[in-house]
Amino acid sequence: MGESGKGARRRASARTPLSRERVIRTAMAVADDKGSTAALTMRAIAEPLGVEAMSLYHHVTGREDILDGLVDAVFDEIDVPPQDTDWKSAMHHRANSTRAALKRHPWAIGLMCSRSQPGPATLRHHDAVLGALRAGGFSVPMTAHAVSLIDSYLYGFVLQELSLPFRGAAELDEVASAILRDMPADTHPHLTELATEHVLKTGYDYADEFTFGLTLVLDALHPDETAST
Incomplete structure (x- = not known):
């Protein structure tokens, strides 16, 4: 053979x-x-x-060089904010692309901002994000605030999402139903209410929570009058 x-x-x-x-x-x-x-x-x-x-x-050169390369490879998979749209739409697009990349490579979350020698894709990505906010009317300080806020929400949500004990609606139904079944009767009314009237409703998708939260974050941000035009 x-x-x-x-x-x-x-x-x-x-x-x-x-x-x-x-x-x-x-x-x-x-x-x-x-x-x-x-x-x-x-x-x-x-x-x-x-x-x-x-x-x-x-x-x-060694393991650290490989880690630098891995971070750059992940950033290379993330779409830069499109230039032909408003800043909110650009940030939505970039955040969704980032979330998708981090779900493909869950190990990357703790590395993304940890490297002191960023590669070309990393630099290109960050510069494009800053540029989209500056073009949207944000001052330099407000741009820094916006990036910090957006990325804190983005990375935090993905980290939480990856740790959940279910993948998809079917598994969520199984997990939530089991929790309800095993919970002492009438002792946790608010958990029961949330599960039965929201989580277990037909069409519920935990992923929708990401869009809701991201929209809330972006709606709280506003360009300021000190920004360059």
């Missing part, structure tokens, strides 16, 4: 020229698979590439 499929893939991978981009993309795949960057050893990254760990050092 021929060699295993895994062995064949490893050999094919080894024949593909190694590059920094391949190292970073493989590291991302490993982190996605393991659900954490804690598993990102040089050996763990080298194995699916079909090379020795020492070969990676021709393209990255």
